[in-house]
Each structure stands twice: as structure tokens, then as C-alpha cells.
Amino acid sequence: MARQKSDEKRSAILQAAIRVIDRQGLGAATAKIAAEAGVSNGSLFTYFPTKADLLNDLYLEIKSDMAGELMQGLPDDGPFQDRLRHAWGNWMDWASAHPARRHAMAQLMVSDEISAATRAKADAIAAPLGAFLDEIRTGGPLRDMPIGLAMRLIDGVVTATMDAVLAEPAKAPALRAAGFDAFWRLVRG
Amino acid sequence: MARQKSDEKRSAILQAAIRVIDRQGLGAATAKIAAEAGVSNGSLFTYFPTKADLLNDLYLEIKSDMAGELMQGLPDDGPFQDRLRHAWGNWMDWASAHPARRHAMAQLMVSDEISAATRAKADAIAAPLGAFLDEIRTGGPLRDMPIGLAMRLIDGVVTATMDAVLAEPAKAPALRAAGFDAFWRLVRG
Amino acid sequence: MARQKSDEKRSAILQAAIRVIDRQGLGAATAKIAAEAGVSNGSLFTYFPTKADLLNDLYLEIKSDMAGELMQGLPDDGPFQDRLRHAWGNWMDWASAHPARRHAMAQLMVSDEISAATRAKADAIAAPLGAFLDEIRTGGPLRDMPIGLAMRLIDGVVTATMDAVLAEPAKAPALRAAGFDAFWRLVRG
Amino acid sequence: MARQKSDEKRSAILQAAIRVIDRQGLGAATAKIAAEAGVSNGSLFTYFPTKADLLNDLYLEIKSDMAGELMQGLPDDGPFQDRLRHAWGNWMDWASAHPARRHAMAQLMVSDEISAATRAKADAIAAPLGAFLDEIRTGGPLRDMPIGLAMRLIDGVVTATMDAVLAEPAKAPALRAAGFDAFWRLVRG
DNA sequence: GATGAATGAGCCTTCATTCAT
DNA sequence: AATGAATGAAGGCTCATTCAT
Structure with missing residues (x-):
């Protein structure tokens, strides 16, 4: 061979x-x-x-990497707020550890090169998060909201916090905490 | 002349x-x-x-256009929630009326071509909103949050709702309303 | 402007x-x-x-150049054989004067880059030769032959002689004469 | 082995x-x-x-294939015209049976990749045809013609007829017959 | 010998920018 | 100032050829 x-x-x-x-x-x-x-x-x-293929595969790669990190060491039970806080920490850790990935991702998110099929596949990859996401939604005010909006809102708040952390790494702990409070208000407030 | x-x-x-x-x-x-x-x-x-100049000017143009629309017909006083809801409506109207602007803006937001100077200038242009923004922050839980994070969070929630509306225009009214509830929880919840 | x-x-x-x-x-x-x-x-x-466009236009250019030279100073009447010999001389002169054109043409003739449309257009350009060609055919044994074959045969004999002349320029006069004899036998023999 | x-x-x-x-x-x-x-x-x-080697070998391959077919079942004696007509039929059969070979050959003929050495070798391969070719030439008006021109003329007429047949397979019999008449005039007219 | 990944020169084409008119 | 042809540096991609397995 x-x-x-x-x-x-x-x-x-x-x-x-x-x-x-x-x-x-x-x-x-x-x-x-x-x-x-x-x-x-x-x-x-x-x-x-093709370059487009590279970009699409990269999108998938980063997304699944992020999804994997997110669930890292997440306890199966215990108070919901604790588990959410744990996931939140993972999320922020990931962004802090891989600023380039986060930056590349931000650009891929809005790129026309990423096909609808790829975005669909990315959602499928993130499926493990699905159960957790359901728990987030069903237990609070996001309950009756169309899922598309719910996902976008969550992503918006997470992204906002990540970017704030990356912009001012020195203030990371305070920003993380403040971001989590906002997140909590959004999903359980 | x-x-x-x-x-x-x-x-x-x-x-x-x-x-x-x-x-x-x-x-x-x-x-x-x-x-x-x-x-x-x-x-x-x-x-x-240069093309970069065009892009930077375009960023400013869209941002100021959006800021202008945002304050359209906004009463100077009255219940805070009413005024916020009014502004929210303006925001969504703008996105619905100019989807191309919103889409172009989304790409400019993450572009490396947009200089820090331009981003600063854009903030200055949005200054008229400053007072309103202050009112939003100081009257609620965003009070002690670094301003950078607060702005990003607000922008995240607004953008999420806009994009959801643009993705499913048929459901616009419900999405707007649900988005506003989430917004309200974020800033006053 | x-x-x-x-x-x-x-x-x-x-x-x-x-x-x-x-x-x-x-x-x-x-x-x-x-x-x-x-x-x-x-x-x-x-x-x-496009490169293909260049090639197609080049084909047209050479073809019309050759067609133009072919009729140069061709008398309107007089004995057919004299007129044919004159044309023959023009043809050989063209090939001798422009060996590169002839060589390029030989390659374009068999190239897949040249579209059917271009080949049709080339035939139209050579239309002035049409009357002469008719006279060649109708007055002799090519009379009842499909025109496609007649044109190919004439082209084959002309090309063969041109290439022989280009291969051995020193013997040009003898080759031209011998080629013409063969041509004459083909069309009037 | x-x-x-x-x-x-x-x-x-x-x-x-x-x-x-x-x-x-x-x-x-x-x-x-x-x-x-x-x-x-x-x-x-x-x-x-190298690719050039492949092309050169291919040229040889097709040429010898064609030469082989050409002599297929050719009687050693009998009237010259009958034998020539037989060879003509073989030639046309070959082209009809292997249009791709004919098309590839047409391109190889004018290619700069085919070396002079290869072209010489091809002539050598076609040597068996040499005797027959001699008979064609010496018995008629091609007698005193430089051999290079004679070969080119014969090839030109054959090729012209082949291509006409390949362009309009439906009319093959008439085209073959008409082509042969022209050929005959060329070599014996 | 067979395989197919690795290489990198080279190709066609695009495009921001310049400049003659 | 306006126009659009001219420029030439890239860029994505292909392909003959080499080489590790």
C-alpha cells in the first residue's frame, strides 16, 4: 500500500x-x-x-470541540443552578484557553461559505447538549419560546460574556460572574 | 454647490x-x-x-442609521417600560425593514477590516443613546456591571431577536414579544 | 471619457x-x-x-486572414485553370509568408476548445470563397459529392502541400507545382 | 512470466x-x-x-494498429484497383470502428510533444505498407513527386474521407465511394 | 512492482488600485 | 471630477512527478 x-x-x-x-x-x-x-x-x-470545504469542516471541528468541553465533568444531578454554573465555567474556560478558536468561530458564524447542511450537522453534533438545553428551557420562562429564539438568546449572552472576557482578560472573574447572573436572570429570572 | x-x-x-x-x-x-x-x-x-475605507465608512453609516431609527418618536418621559418597549419596536422595525443592512452589519461586526478607531467613533455616534443606556443600566441589575459587558449583553439579546425575526418573518410579532420579555428580565429582572 | x-x-x-x-x-x-x-x-x-475566447477569436482571425489573402488579385474571369492556379499560388504564398499562422491553425483545427458556433462563423467568413468553391465543384467530378466531403478533400490537398512546402522550403517551387497538379486531378481529372 | x-x-x-x-x-x-x-x-x-513518453508511445501504437488493419486480408496480386479498393475499405472500417483512436490520432499528429524520432519510427513501423505505397506511386502520376508530398497527399485524402464519414456515419457508403473516386483520380487520374 | 499521498511549480483568473483621457 | 482601461500581485486549484509504505 x-x-x-x-x-x-x-x-x-x-x-x-x-x-x-x-x-x-x-x-x-x-x-x-x-x-x-x-x-x-x-x-x-x-x-x-476546496477552501469552502476546509471552512465548513473547520466550523464543525470547532463547534464539536466547544460542545465537548462544555459538558466536561458536568454532574448528572444536583441543584440545577450548580450544574449550570459549572457549564458556564467550562464555556468561559474554553474561550479563555482558545481565543483564536473563538475568534475564528465568530467569523465562521456569519460567513456565507458555511452551508445550511453544515449548520444542520453542527446542531446534530451538539445534540448531547440537547437534554441539558431542554432542562434549561422547560424549567423557566423560556418554556414557551420558539426554540430558534431561545438558542439564539442563550448564544448571544454567552458570546457577549466570552468577548468581554477576551477583551479584558484581567477582569475575567468579575465578568464571568456578572455574565452568569445575567444568564440566570434570562433563563430563570 | x-x-x-x-x-x-x-x-x-x-x-x-x-x-x-x-x-x-x-x-x-x-x-x-x-x-x-x-x-x-x-x-x-x-x-x-481604499476598500477598507469604504467598509469602515459603511460600518459608521449603518450604525448611525440604526441609532437614528432607534430614537424615532421616543417620548422623553413616561413609564420606563413603555419607553423601552417603544425603542425595542423601533429596533425590530429597522431590522425588518432593512434585512440587507442587518446582514451586512453582522459581517462588518466581526471583520478585521474595521479599525479600533472606527469602532470608537461608532460608539460616539451612538452617544444620543447614551443617556437612555444609562437609564437602562442604573435602574436595574446591570448597575454594577462593567459597561463593556453591559453593552455586549444588550447587543446580544437584540441581535438574537432580530436574527430570529429575519429567519422567520411570519412569526415576527410573537418573536418580538418574547424577545422583549427576555430583554426586560435581563435589565430589570 | x-x-x-x-x-x-x-x-x-x-x-x-x-x-x-x-x-x-x-x-x-x-x-x-x-x-x-x-x-x-x-x-x-x-x-x-477567457483563454478559450482568445483561442476562438484567434481561429476566426487566422481563417479570415487566410481567406482574404486567397482572393487577392484573383481575376473575375479568364480560363478557370488560370484562376485556380492563381488562387493556389496565393494559398502557398500565405503559408510560406506566415508559417506560424499555419502551424497555429493546424492545432486550432483539431482543438476541442473551438466551439461549433465558431466553426460555423468561420464558414460564414469564408463565404466570399463560396462562389469560387461552387465553380470548382460544379464544373468537375466533385459535382455530385456531399459538400462536407468536397471541402475536406480540397482542404486536405491544400494542407498537405502547404506542410510539404514548410517542411522543405528549398523545394517550394517544385512542391507547389506538383501539388497543383494533384489538386487539378482531384477537381477536374 | x-x-x-x-x-x-x-x-x-x-x-x-x-x-x-x-x-x-x-x-x-x-x-x-x-x-x-x-x-x-x-x-x-x-x-x-513521462507523459510525453506516453503520448509518443500512443502515437506509435495507434499508427501501427492502423497500419495492421490496413493490410488485413489484402490479396497479394490481382488487379491493382481491386487491391486498392480493398485497402481503402479497411481504412474506412478502421476509422468507423475506432472513432476515438482516429480523434486521438488527429490531435497527436499536430502535437509538439511527438518527437521527430517518433515520427520517423512510425514511418518505419508502416514499412510493410512501403511496397504497396511504392506500387501506388510508381504506377501513376505521383511517380516523380517527392515522397514527403506524396505521403501527405494520400494521408490528406484518406483523412478527409474518414472525417467526413465520422461526421455523418449515416452516409458512410456514399462517402466512402466518393472518397475512393477522388483518391483514384489523385493516384491514377 | 503497486499504491496513492506528497510536493511545488505553474496556470487561469480576479481584483484593488492607478492613470491616461 | 468621471471614466474605464491598464496594471500586476495574489489566489485557488491542478497536475506531472516523486517517494514512503
């Missing part, structure tokens, strides 16, 4: 894309991404046929 | 940019924008020295 | 294309053609939106 | 090349040819060190 496509290489390209997009935006050259990944520009296209 | 005509052309370019960016994203060609504005590609550069 | 597209520049590109294709074949780079024409690579695309 | 398998593979590549070139021209990717041959792209290069 011949050399097989390596997951490490694929992953290296994706990680390089995050760094380069963080610096240069979605207009970043594929050649730059390949170089950052330590791969020839031609190789990038054996892993991602 | 000779300036009048220029302002019209400048404005035509800005409006054309909104439409083209709505369709093609920030990567849209200046030539396409010029064509949509009914202007030669060369002329675009007599009004905006 | 602005600079207008210049026919000279368009023509320079076409002539450069002939020279470069003669040397490097149809795979020649557009950048090389532009350089040979003394024009920036970008400019080539303001005159020909 | 170990060679047997190799010859099959080599042949498969050559046949695949014919099909792919017929469809996509000489610019066809070696990878596409390999795929069509059911072989890995790397393997193609163990049989043909």
Missing part, C-alpha cells in the same frame, strides 16, 4: 487554519494555512477539496 | 455596498459595488481611497 | 498568441502571450474574457 | 489514454488516464516515465 491520509495532518491543517484565520480573517490564503501547518499547498487539497 | 452631487454619489455607493455585501459577503469586488451604484469603478476611489 | 480599448492592442495579443502557440502549442500560458504582446497579463483578459 | 501482467497493464493504459484524450484532449491529466485504466496514478509512471 501507499502512505495513508493521516489524521494528524488533517488536524494540523485545521489547527493552522484557526491560527491564520484568527490573524488574517476568512480571506486568508490557503497557501499560508498550508505553510503554517507544515504541509505543501498541494497537500491541503488532498484533505480538503 | 458642487458638493451636493458628490454626496448623492457617495451615498449611492454606500447603499450599493450594502446590497452587494448582503449577497456576496465582504469579499465582494469594488467593481461590482460601483456597477450596482451606477458609477464607474474608478469613481468609487475618489469617494473612498 | 477614459482610455478606449484599442484595436491595436487586441491585434497585438492575437499576433503574439500566434507566435507563442507556434512555439509552445495550445497549452501556452496566457501570461506568456501577454508578455509577448507587450501587455500586462491582466490586460489580456479585458480583451478576451 | 512476470512480464505478461505488465504488458496487459501497459496496454490498458494506452487504451485508456485513447478514450480520455478523445474526450478531453491532450491536456487530459495522467491521473484521469490511470483511473480509466484501473491503475494507480503512480503505476502509470512505471510504464511511461
Whole structure:
């Protein structure tokens, strides 16, 4: 047989894309991404046929990475507020630990290159969060709200806090706490 | 005088940019924008020295347009909740009436082309809202929150509702109402 | 107004294309053609939106050039054989004077880039030859032959002689004469 | 022995090349040819060190295939016209049976990739035809003509008829007959 | 020998910006 | 000031060829 496509290489390209997009935006050259990944520009296209494919896969990658982190060490029971606070902490930790991912994600979120199919797939990936999300909604005022709006509101508050933290890392603890209070008011207030 | 005509052309370019960016994203060609504005590609550069300048000015334009609409017919006094609800309605009306502006804005918000100076200037433009914003904050739980976070949270909730409305225009009234309830809980809950 | 597209520049590109294709074949780079024409690579695309367009226009250009030369100084009457011999001489003169055109043409003839529409247009351009061609056919054994075959046969004999002349320019006179004899036998033999 | 398998593979590549070139021209990717041959792209290069080699070998292959078919069942004696007509029929049969080969050949004929050495070798391969060709020439008006021109003329008439037949297969019998008459006039008229 | 991933030069085309008219 | 052709640096992608497995 011949050399097989390596997951490490694929992953290296994706990680390089995050760094380069963080610096240069979605207009970043594929050649730059390949170089950052330590791969020839031609190789990038054996892993991602198209720049759009790379972007779509990157979106999925970041989303599932974030979703995974979010549930990290989340207790199955206990007071709802405690569990929510735990998830909130995970969320903020993720953003603090990976500012480039958060920045790249922010751009991918509004990009026209990301297809509807990819967005649908991303929702499916985040399914594990579904049960938790249901608990968030059903137990409070978001109960009767269309799910699309509920998700957007939650995302809005989370994102706002993350960005505030990233803008002023020094004040992270206070911002996290204040953000959580706002979040709590939104979902249980 | 000779300036009048220029302002019209400048404005035509800005409006054309909104439409083209709505369709093609920030990567849209200046030539396409010029064509949509009914202007030669060369002329675009007599009004905006570089594409980045165009984008920055566009950001300012949309932001001030939105800010202007927001205060439209806003009573100086009366119950706070009524006035807030009025402003909320204006906000949603603006998004519903100008989906392309909202979409272009969403992309400009995360773009690296928009300078810090421009973002600062935009805040200044929105100054008239400052007093109102102060009232929103000081009268409730946002009181002790860093202003950066407060603004981001408000923007997050507004944006979430706008996008939900634009995604499902048929359900606009219910979404507006539900969004306002969430907003209210955030600022006064 | 602005600079207008210049026919000279368009023509320079076409002539450069002939020279470069003669040397490097149809795979020649557009950048090389532009350089040979003394024009920036970008400019080539303001005159020909696509490489395929350039090739198609080139085909038309050479064909009409050749057709024009063919009728040069052709007497309207007189013995048929004399007129045919005159035309034959023009044909060979053209090939001898413009070997690169002939070589480029040979490649364009068999290229898949040349559309059916272009080939049809080329036939229309050569229409002036139509009357003469009719006279060639109707007065001899080609009379009852499908026109498609007749044209191909004539072209085959002409091309064969041209190529023999280009391969051994030193023997041009003898080759021309022998070729004409063969041609004559074909159409009147 | 170990060679047997190799010859099959080599042949498969050559046949695949014919099909792919017929469809996509000489610019066809070696990878596409390999795929069509059911072989890995790397393997193609163990049989043909470069694409140019593949093309040159293909030229030889088609030429010798055609030459072989041409003499098929050709009687050693009998009236010259009968034998020539038989050969003519073989020629047309070949083109009708293998349009892709004919099309690929037409492109190889004018390609710069085919070396002078290859063209010489091709003539050598067609040597069996040499005696017959001599008979064609010496018995008629082509007698005193440079051999290069004679071969080109014969090829021109044959090719013209083949292409007419391939363009309108429905009229094949009439075209073949008319083509032969023209051929006869050329060589014996 | 066979395989197919890896390489990187090169290609066509686009586009922001400049400049002749 | 307006126009649109001219410019040339990129950019995404392809492909012949090499090489690890």
C-alpha cells in the first residue's frame, strides 16, 4: 500500500487554519494555512477539496470541540443552578484557553461559505447538549419560546460574556460572574 | 454647490455596498459595488481611497442609521417600560425593514477590516443613546456591571431577536414579544 | 471619457498568441502571450474574457486572414485553370509568408476548445470563397459529392502541400507545382 | 512470466489514454488516464516515465494498429484497383470502428510533444505498407513527386474521407465511394 | 512492482488600485 | 471630477512527478 491520509495532518491543517484565520480573517490564503501547518499547498487539497470545504469542516471541528468541553465533568444531578454554573465555567474556560478558536468561530458564524447542511450537522453534533438545553428551557420562562429564539438568546449572552472576557482578560472573574447572573436572570429570572 | 452631487454619489455607493455585501459577503469586488451604484469603478476611489475605507465608512453609516431609527418618536418621559418597549419596536422595525443592512452589519461586526478607531467613533455616534443606556443600566441589575459587558449583553439579546425575526418573518410579532420579555428580565429582572 | 480599448492592442495579443502557440502549442500560458504582446497579463483578459475566447477569436482571425489573402488579385474571369492556379499560388504564398499562422491553425483545427458556433462563423467568413468553391465543384467530378466531403478533400490537398512546402522550403517551387497538379486531378481529372 | 501482467497493464493504459484524450484532449491529466485504466496514478509512471513518453508511445501504437488493419486480408496480386479498393475499405472500417483512436490520432499528429524520432519510427513501423505505397506511386502520376508530398497527399485524402464519414456515419457508403473516386483520380487520374 | 499521498511549480483568473483621457 | 482601461500581485486549484509504505 501507499502512505495513508493521516489524521494528524488533517488536524494540523485545521489547527493552522484557526491560527491564520484568527490573524488574517476568512480571506486568508490557503497557501499560508498550508505553510503554517507544515504541509505543501498541494497537500491541503488532498484533505480538503476546496477552501469552502476546509471552512465548513473547520466550523464543525470547532463547534464539536466547544460542545465537548462544555459538558466536561458536568454532574448528572444536583441543584440545577450548580450544574449550570459549572457549564458556564467550562464555556468561559474554553474561550479563555482558545481565543483564536473563538475568534475564528465568530467569523465562521456569519460567513456565507458555511452551508445550511453544515449548520444542520453542527446542531446534530451538539445534540448531547440537547437534554441539558431542554432542562434549561422547560424549567423557566423560556418554556414557551420558539426554540430558534431561545438558542439564539442563550448564544448571544454567552458570546457577549466570552468577548468581554477576551477583551479584558484581567477582569475575567468579575465578568464571568456578572455574565452568569445575567444568564440566570434570562433563563430563570 | 458642487458638493451636493458628490454626496448623492457617495451615498449611492454606500447603499450599493450594502446590497452587494448582503449577497456576496465582504469579499465582494469594488467593481461590482460601483456597477450596482451606477458609477464607474474608478469613481468609487475618489469617494473612498481604499476598500477598507469604504467598509469602515459603511460600518459608521449603518450604525448611525440604526441609532437614528432607534430614537424615532421616543417620548422623553413616561413609564420606563413603555419607553423601552417603544425603542425595542423601533429596533425590530429597522431590522425588518432593512434585512440587507442587518446582514451586512453582522459581517462588518466581526471583520478585521474595521479599525479600533472606527469602532470608537461608532460608539460616539451612538452617544444620543447614551443617556437612555444609562437609564437602562442604573435602574436595574446591570448597575454594577462593567459597561463593556453591559453593552455586549444588550447587543446580544437584540441581535438574537432580530436574527430570529429575519429567519422567520411570519412569526415576527410573537418573536418580538418574547424577545422583549427576555430583554426586560435581563435589565430589570 | 477614459482610455478606449484599442484595436491595436487586441491585434497585438492575437499576433503574439500566434507566435507563442507556434512555439509552445495550445497549452501556452496566457501570461506568456501577454508578455509577448507587450501587455500586462491582466490586460489580456479585458480583451478576451477567457483563454478559450482568445483561442476562438484567434481561429476566426487566422481563417479570415487566410481567406482574404486567397482572393487577392484573383481575376473575375479568364480560363478557370488560370484562376485556380492563381488562387493556389496565393494559398502557398500565405503559408510560406506566415508559417506560424499555419502551424497555429493546424492545432486550432483539431482543438476541442473551438466551439461549433465558431466553426460555423468561420464558414460564414469564408463565404466570399463560396462562389469560387461552387465553380470548382460544379464544373468537375466533385459535382455530385456531399459538400462536407468536397471541402475536406480540397482542404486536405491544400494542407498537405502547404506542410510539404514548410517542411522543405528549398523545394517550394517544385512542391507547389506538383501539388497543383494533384489538386487539378482531384477537381477536374 | 512476470512480464505478461505488465504488458496487459501497459496496454490498458494506452487504451485508456485513447478514450480520455478523445474526450478531453491532450491536456487530459495522467491521473484521469490511470483511473480509466484501473491503475494507480503512480503505476502509470512505471510504464511511461513521462507523459510525453506516453503520448509518443500512443502515437506509435495507434499508427501501427492502423497500419495492421490496413493490410488485413489484402490479396497479394490481382488487379491493382481491386487491391486498392480493398485497402481503402479497411481504412474506412478502421476509422468507423475506432472513432476515438482516429480523434486521438488527429490531435497527436499536430502535437509538439511527438518527437521527430517518433515520427520517423512510425514511418518505419508502416514499412510493410512501403511496397504497396511504392506500387501506388510508381504506377501513376505521383511517380516523380517527392515522397514527403506524396505521403501527405494520400494521408490528406484518406483523412478527409474518414472525417467526413465520422461526421455523418449515416452516409458512410456514399462517402466512402466518393472518397475512393477522388483518391483514384489523385493516384491514377 | 503497486499504491496513492506528497510536493511545488505553474496556470487561469480576479481584483484593488492607478492613470491616461 | 468621471471614466474605464491598464496594471500586476495574489489566489485557488491542478497536475506531472516523486517517494514512503
